[in-house]
Every structure is written in structure tokens, then in C-alpha cells.
Amino acid sequence: xxxxxxxxxxxxxxxxxxxxxxxxxxxxxxxxxxxxxxxxxxxxxxxxxxxxxxxxxxxxxxxxxxxxxxxxxxxxxxxxxxxxxxxxxxxxxxxxxxxxxxxxxxxxxxxxxxxxxxxxxxxxxxxxxxxxxxxxxxxxxxxxxxxxxxxxxxxxxxxxxxxxxxxxxxxxxxxxxxxxxxxxxxxxxxxxxxxxxxxxxxxxxxxxxxxxxxxxxxxxxxxxxxxxxxxxxxxxxxxxxxxxxxxxxxxxxxxxxxxxxxxxxxxxxxxxxxxxxxxxxxxxxxxxxxxxxxxxxxxxxxxxxxxxxxxxxxxxxxxxxxxxxxxxxxxxxxxxxxxxxxxxx
Numbered sequence: 001x002x003x004x005x006x007x008x009x010x011x012x013x014x015x016x017x018x019x020x021x022x023x024x025x026x027x028x029x030x031x032x033x034x035x036x037x038x039x040x041x042x043x044x045x046x047x048x049x050x051x052x053x054x055x056x057x058x059x060x061x062x063x064x065x066x067x068x069x070x071x072x073x074x075x076x077x078x079x080x081x082x083x084x085x086x087x088x089x090x091x092x093x094x095x096x097x098x099x100x101x102x103x104x105x106x107x108x109x110x111x112x113x114x115x116x117x118x119x120x121x122x123x124x125x126x127x128x129x130x131x132x133x134x135x136x137x138x139x140x141x142x143x144x145x146x147x148x149x150x151x152x153x154x155x156x157x158x159x160x161x162x163x164x165x166x167x168x169x170x171x172x173x174x175x176x177x178x179x180x181x182x183x184x185x186x187x188x189x190x191x192x193x194x195x196x197x198x199x200x201x202x203x204x205x206x207x208x209x210x211x212x213x214x215x216x217x218x219x220x221x222x223x224x225x226x227x228x229x230x231x232x233x234x235x236x237x238x239x240x241x242x243x244x245x246x247x248x249x250x251x252x253x254x255x256x257x258x259x260x261x262x263x264x265x266x267x268x269x270x271x272x273x274x275x276x277x278x279x280x281x282x283x284x285x286x287x288x289x290x291x292x293x294x295x296x297x298x299x300x301x302x303x304x305x306x307x308x309x310x311x312x313x314x315x316x317x318x319x320x321x322x323x324x325x326x327x328x329x330x331x332x333x334x335x336x337x338x339x340x341x342x343x344x345x
Contacts, residue, residue, distance in 0.1 A: 001035065002281040002329055003098055004028045008304030008321030012314040017322075023143060023226040025239065031048075032094065032229070034247070036179055039102060040186025041248070044194060046189075047109060055110060062106040068345040069099030069275075076282055080291050090169070091159045092151075094278075097171040097179060104180035105187070119188050121287075126181040127234035131225055134174070134233070140152035140226050144164065148176045170230035182237045190243060193252070200256055208248040214242030269330060269337045276343040277333045281325060 025275045038135075050058055073095025078086065098287040137146035139243045142164060143303050151172040153158055161169040189210060196203040218227065218239030227236045254260050288300035308317035336343065 001031045002326045003322045006322045006325040008318035012318040029229045037186040037244040039185040041190040066099045066103035092169045092171040100176045101179040105183035128218025129192035134198045179234045183250045185241045211245030
């Protein structure tokens with residue numbers, strides 16, 4: 001996510017590190033759904049620990065954490081706070097989508113629990129229902145989709161993202177339906193991992209089958225219901241969940257069956273503090289680009305143009321700049337890792 005979000009220049013970015021313009025999937029379009037997938041997997045562990053709590057206490061914890069994530073996302077959009085009025089800030093965003101999706105997925109789990117016979121139909125209903133309402137209420141174009149219509153009903157135009165040429169937010173409110181289903185898919189797969197933790201070869205069979213089925217169904221569904229990240233279509237959910245499931249199977253095979261773990265330190269470092277790492281990367285970019293300026297130019301662009309671009313060229317320099325940002329954030333996350341400090345909400 002840091003690599004995708006922090007190129008030296010948006011003019012010089014390799015196509016694989018750019019999001020698909022509308023329909024379709026580039027490697028960059030896998031980052032966010034994989035993040036949600038990881039949330040679902042972790043919930044299968046954390047929620048098992050909370051089973052001794054009453055429903056009211058579980059709901060209180062769910063609401064508190066979800067709303068804190070949403071608030072942090074809003075403040076991140078506003079930062080640095082002196083550049084715009086509070087009432088002009090974009091309302092939605094990545095953390096807001098995560099917080100609201102987590103809230104909705106957690107609410108479903110409070111209702112149905114860990115019962116697979118209820119979770120599976122619930123996921124199907126969410127994905128088919130989202131397909132139905134987005135199809136009946138609009139189309140799959142930038143101008144005519146239902147997601148944007150609802151956001152414009154709820155919010156003033158100034159509070160909606162404008163990076164698509166028109167006011168349209170790819171993390172708008174309606175998409176939490178399908179993104180919560182993605183969390184539940186991962187949660188269900190996480191339950192299987194916990195169930196077969198003493199028989200991981202059996203999990204590999206289940207996970208591989210699930211991944212392949214999701215991939216095939218998502219791709220076929222995409223022929224009539226386009227795979228689209230900004231709309232977070234149900235076909236996109238299945239397709240990316242299939243890829244995430246296959247990656248999980250591969251990691252379990254390498255790390256837990258073959259016991260090849262020496263290479264995995266960066267995964268453990270970032271995995272211990274993903275929220276901190278993401279927030280730090282965005283704050284660093286904003287400070288370098290908008291807070292620290294020399295002769296009216298942001299330090300972010302100056303560093304790229306005076307060091308990375310002359311040394312490595314346009315595209316490679318932009319990429320190396322992004323990798324440098326990853327390493328800087330990694331260094332901070334590593335310090336927390338060494339001290340066993342977990343920054344969480």
C-alpha cells in the first residue's frame with residue numbers, strides 16, 4: 001500500500017502500480033481487498049477470545065474500535081488542519097471504509113455467531129443483494145452508479161472525493177455492504193484454519209478449493225457484473241478473495257509446513273503494526289508535500305527531482321522513491337517490533 005501511494009511523481013508510475021481506471025484489476029487493486037481479507041482472518045482469532053464477553057460488551061468494543069478508526073481516517077483527510085475548513089474535508093476514505101466494514105461485519109457476527117450454516121448464506125445474500133440494488137438503482141458507469149447517487153444524497157458535494165474528474169468517492173457508504181462480505185469470507189476461512197491448525201494439509205485442500213472457486217466464479221460473474229474496485233462489486237470481492245485465499249494457502253505451506261521462516265521478518269514487522277505503518281506513511285507524505293516548502297515547492301517533489309530522478313531516471317526514480325518511503329516506515333515499525341510495542345485502537 002505504501003509503494004502504491006508514495007511514488008516520487010504520479011506522472012511516472014509503472015502501469016502495474018496504478019489502479020485500473022474503472023473496470024478491471026491491476027496489481028495495485030489487490031492491496032486494499034487483501035487488507036480487508038487480513039482483517040477477517042485476524043477477527044477469527046480475536047473474536048474467539050471475546051466469546052466469554054456478553055453481547056452488550058462485545059457490541060461496545062466493536063462500536064468503539066470502529067468509530068475510532070473512522071475518526072482517525074477523517075482526521076487524516078483533514079491533516080494538516082490549517083489548509084482547509086473542517087466543513088470542506090472529504091468524509092470517506094480508506095480507514096473510514098475499513099472501520100465501517102468492520103462494524104457491519106462484526107454486527108453480522110454478533111447476530112449469527114460462528115455458525116457456518118448461517119455465515120455462508122449470509123455472505124451469499126450480501127453479495128447477491130449488493131448486485132441487485134446496484135443494478136436496479138443505477139448502472140456500472142462513473143456517472144450513473146447508485147453508489148454515487150446515495151453519497152450525493154447524504155453529503156454536500158464539497159465533502160465527496162474529486163479524483164475521478166467528477167465528485168465520486170470510491171470508498172462511499174454503499175460499498176460497505178460488499179466489503180463487509182469480504183471480511184466475512186476471510187473470517188470463515190480463518191475459522192477453517194483454526195479448526196485444522198493440527199492438520200494443516202487438510203486446510204491446504206480447503207483453502208485451495210475455496211480460492212479456485214472464488215476466482216472462477218468472480219471471473220465469470222465479471223462478464224455480466226464488471227470487476228470494479230471503485231464500486232467494490234461483488235465479482236471484485238470474489239475474485240480478489242480467491243487470490244487472497246491462494247496467497248494464504250501458499251504462506252501456510254511455506255511458513256507452517258515447510259518451516260521456511262527466515263525471509264518473513266518484514267511481514268512480521270509490518271503485520272504487528274499495520275495501522276501505525278499506514279498512518280505514518282500518509283502523514284510523512286503530507287508533511288513533505290504540503291507542510292515543508294522551499295520557494296513555494298513541496299519538499300517531496302524537490303527530493304524526487306534533485307536526487308531520485310537524476311540518479312535513476314523518471315520511472316525507476318519514482319519507484320525507488322516509493323521503496324525508500326517503505327524502508328523509512330519499516331525502520332519505524334521495526335523499532336516498535338523490537339520493543340514488542342503494538343499500536344492499536
